[in-house]
Amino acid sequence: MSEEEKKNGSGNYSAQNIQVLEGLEAVRKRPAMYIGDVSEKGLHHLVSEVVDNSIDEALAGYCTEINVTINEDNSITVKDNGRGIPVDYHEKEKKSALEVVLTVLHAGGKFDKGTYKVSGGLHGVGVSCVNALSIYLKAEIHKDGKIYMQEYSKGKPYADVKIVGETKENGTIITFKPDDAIFTTLEYRHDILATRLRELAYLNAGITLTLTDKRTPNDDGSFKIDRYYSETGLEEFVRYIDKNKESLIPEPIHIVTEKSGIPIEIALTYNDTYNENIYSYVNNINTIEGGAHLTGFRRGLSRTLKKYAEDSKMLDKVKVEISGDDFREGITAVLSVKVAEPQFEGQTKTKLGNSEVIGAVDQATGEALRYYLEEHPKEAKVIVEKVILAATARQAARKAREMVQRKSPLSGAGLPGKLADCSSKDPAQSEIFLVEGDSAGGTAKQGRNRIFQAILPLRGKILNVEKAMPHKVLESDEIKNIYTALGVSIGTEEDSKELNIEKLRYHKIILMTDADVDGSHIDTLILTFFFRYMRLLIESGYVYIATPPLYLCKKGKIEEYCYNDQQRQAFINKYADGNENAIHTQRYKGLGEMNAEQLWETTMNPENRTLKQVTIENAADADVIFSMLMGEEVAPRREFIEENATYANIDA
Template sequence: MSENTQAVLESTPSKAEEYGASSIQILEGLEAVRKRPGMYIGDTSDGTGLHHLVFEVLDNSIDEALAGFCTEIHVTIHADNSISITDNGRGIPTGVKMDDKHEPKRSATEIALTELHAGGKFNQNSYKVSGGLHGVGVSCVNALSKLLRVTVRQKGKIHQLEFSRGVPMDRIIEVVDGVEVSPMKVLGDTDKRGTEVHFWADEEIFTHVEFHYEILSKRIRELSFLNNGVNIKLSDQRTGKEEIFAFEGGTRGFVEYINKAKAVLHPTVFQATGDRQSDQGTNISVDVSMQWNDSYNEQVLCFTNNIPQRDGGTHLTGLRAAMTRVINKYIDENEFAKKAKVEISGDDMREGLTCVLSVKVPEPKFSSQTKDKLVSSEVRGPVEEIVAKTLTDFLNEKPNDAKIICGKIVEAARAREAARKARDLTRRKGVMDGLGLSSKLADCQERDPALAELYIVEGDSAGGSAKQGRDRKFQAILPLRGKVLNVEKARFEKMLSSEQITTLIATLGTSIGPDEFNVDKLRYHRIIIMTDADVDGAHIRTLLLTLFYRQMPQLVERGHIYIAQPPLYKVKAGRDERYLKDDVEEASYMMNFALNTAALVPQDGAEPISGDALAGLVRQYNLANAIMMRLTRLIDRAALSAIMTGVTLDMTTLDNAEATAQAMAKTINDPAVKVLVRTDDLSGKHALRIERMHHGNVQVTSIDADFVDSADYATLASSAATFQGLMGEGALVRRGEGERMKEFAVRDFHGAMGWLREEAERGVSKQRYKGLGEMNPEQLWETTMDPTVRRLLKVQIEDAIAADQIFTTLMGDEVEPRRNFIESNALQAGNIDV
């Protein structure tokens, strides 16, 4: 068991309500899951189903927290792309169910992991509310994993089971009172409790099995806000990235988090909470928070028992009904609309609204297993009642806030009317329906949108090359001159007065606006943004992405938006010509070219290292260097260099930590650098504190026990072991054959790599492209437009809240958040024109 797992299990809640094998109820089998996985966990090709596996297991841990039995959860993405979820809840029941119809009688844990609709969620004495009603969660994960290991710490023992594609491995058979039973393996004793599920997704089921940190962090952030008192730790051993989610404030805190980069109109977040009995007699808990900002976009997040509903449902219907009724009444009583001579609609009320709506419902009903829409009819009434009463009191008790909110709504109504007039005008001109297609559009012959693609290119120069180089059968070209309007700062009517935007709308054929946009009328199912590889090109690309994200989000959600990846380099070595995408690919090509006919003699009399052996050393060296470059923002570079020269980190005891500090200080050998040991009073863990004096200021970085356990440290330590002592007296590197062979004496591996790179540069001619206009039509086709060889980036939103904050920060009116963002991320910036 890892130290991380131990740490998660340290804190154990004290509640002890009976939760044993009798709590698990079997409803039916699991045979269909592998045949039709999409019915249970969503799409298996685009990543949604893959990440749904994690959420199903995570929801079980959250259900334990909802029931009051869990305070710590740890989600780990391992280096091999497996996932483990550990909690300190009661643990899945481990006892053998003697009423099991299966022979031999199985443990409750095995039943929960191998039977569809088996679990404690169907027993209301075990869980009052739960997100896992369908009961297929962890059993689906088991069926769709090539390997799954469940470890349960319960009643002083460590129990474990392993499965392969849903089938138990190494089953234990015993006879009890003449009956065959199959208990769990007992690994030893423990004073902890909880469940750990570690699984490897099955490549036979999923197109890709690489988990995305951003998708997981988005969901964990939601769960943290909605479940106060639960600490959720997310660790990615592939990159060393780690976050602890322990947000407070519930839905109110969630709204404040979403709005933190926006200019809010009223300081007080409206919150309505309460419990109501539905007409059916079930108890429904409601928690909703709202706050308006100065943007033009509505952002409403809906949850039922912590499960998100992207399509809303009856709880959202109740919320909107209450808002419309109460706000309309308040506006009429105070004659806001009458004075402004406008009519208010529900859309006006929701412009600039940020809202988080959470309900807790026993046995909720959803439209599908993916739970994207709540269909429980009994929920609407309680939500509408609680919101209506609390919102009425809020408007009456806070007249200043109410006046600001109503002013925003009236302004939205005015803008909607102005936009309608502008839309009517553009429609009469034939712009919105495609009758006024730009003369600059070079359309394609294909009329099936699924087969047609549109390249949006920067300027007439690139447009000319693209028009000549394209395949006119299915590729259309639309050149855009100048900068596109920043729609983050513009109202709808101003947007419709922009020539570039109306040209683009007409070309796409979808129209625009909440009432007019129709994604089914899209004329091209692949929209490719192709701009130069410079700052201006990046700016235009960002402006177009802002337009699509804010005004046509369905195009992004349905996967219609792509970014072309034109090559940055053309290299030629002898008769070999090729295009290279970016600096990383260029560096890889140059190193491979340098290693051709190269050999390293590490010391006098040693056998030369060449071929695959030398290439392996180079890969290890480059990986360690890349890790060091990334970590220098967090750890003093001299300390990292000391690790690379062989200093071993040991923080297990205070004596070992102090010995490590002394060894590191001796290796660094710099009077401006001090290496000290610090001990955390709460956890008792030891860490190194590195203090560097620089121009009178002390720069402080640290190395803690978590870093010692990380994949990054393991890689650096492995590289140190490989290269320590490798080079000695008489070391040299050579390249070439026969009379053309050159040799160079070196002191270390770094010097050998530098000399090989210099030699390679002499044998290669390189051309760096800055603009698409620098390529002739043939080059543009064979590098960027030929479907058989081109590279495209598909635009996807993995974390909508993070994406919203980025667009607001970088494209909005507020200067301070943008300055802070630039200062915080300056060291990570690349592709800067100086």
């Protein structure tokens, strides 16, 4: 914010800037409407809403530091050095502006255009929504030399705002504890909060965000503090996402501009993979469904690159037609726009609908890219050569795709010979196990419930798709069998990577491999394939990992399956009576070592089994992880499987 704007009064943040639209009663009755759900996702969303208020202060030019603390009791404290929420008297509501902000839905400075030009969060629902869903909330405001404080429970204040001390600082401190009557889980995950704060640091260069976890003190009693700060913003974000990939150009292309009053920041680079990874944001919100800004970026990129390639005569001898897709193969880009009044559409309200943004981003991309290509002819040549290679590969992929479609049961050619299908034709009731090897596949076929469980044995380790050209992926027999068995199809020539799951035959796709490092490796190879080529199945919640036991522990007639070393030790502690030799432990090296009845009882029976559901909480971070996992190191692969799949007895 300029000094002139501050002088003109937009820097005066007081009660008259707070506009009120409606009351708060509905939030506790229908919390999922406001925060998505009342499980882990919604719990973490509360933190985002409070942090977003602080980010708004930073965007307005008044805040440089935001500190988030997970307290010992899983309450959260968010502190910033902004102007502090106004505490003066609100004429219309006849109470303190602080109380208005914290108790009235859609009350906030972000509706007064002079206070915040753009803002993130749920458009003012934010902190009042957090208050409504907290068993306890304390607001501490440092402003005008005084410390103001007010406490609440379930959205209702204990008392009026009171002055509790003096201060030389400015800022807001919000501490809240989510209500256990609302949320199904109350434990905050360090990694989810860390990922969001890191993302916000990249999206808002120059702001310091910290995360302190007081639940796990160091040996000396201090606490681990994660600090996130980015000097160059999205340029560093792109480097972070692509840190495990081979770059084709030495430096990311970084665009920071404003068109038609819309601030636009873009960073992009090209790597040696065949994946398109574009992450888009509006006012710091991850627009996972894309929208107008993404359309504008793709249009500007394709048009500018195609014109450069034609003008430089690089396409003269190319025998294949270049399409829009070809310009984006091997690209990693992050696109961030700030829109004063964003219109969100789509199934999850994460698709930007403002049509005026298309032209603005198209123009910004075209101008900056044209300048870059002219100034960097060597890098331009590398990019165009990559595009030509992508076009050639696409033609080969089309033929491979046609082969996959021809084999599809939709065209009547039948299912893979190795598939032991289930008798149910209802996808919601049906599940398919992808099993490593014919031996385990045979045991699984004998042990399954034939009514709703199908078995597809896979021969050995499937292709590592991370660096394979698309046609090579589609030519792999095992991958063709997966497409055919699932009943899914691949998009048209114009949209060659879009997955059609309308005819999906199973709503549970379960990876069942050995409970060892090799099994984890195979799981990860298959997950990489799903992430790159069938991400929609993961996002729809259809992909799971089975958890076979590692041990069968016995003492006399007492038998217990143990799924990890801790369970085995617990069995020993319980039954050994000081004599560990009395315990007989059988370690299963593979699924094939179990008989059909044991495999059913431990791993396939919905009444007993534990499935891990595979979820993607943050696509950019998942991209980093998959790129890293496809290296030579086995250990990180196993760690990923164990940390990123949610344990849930989904049949309970």
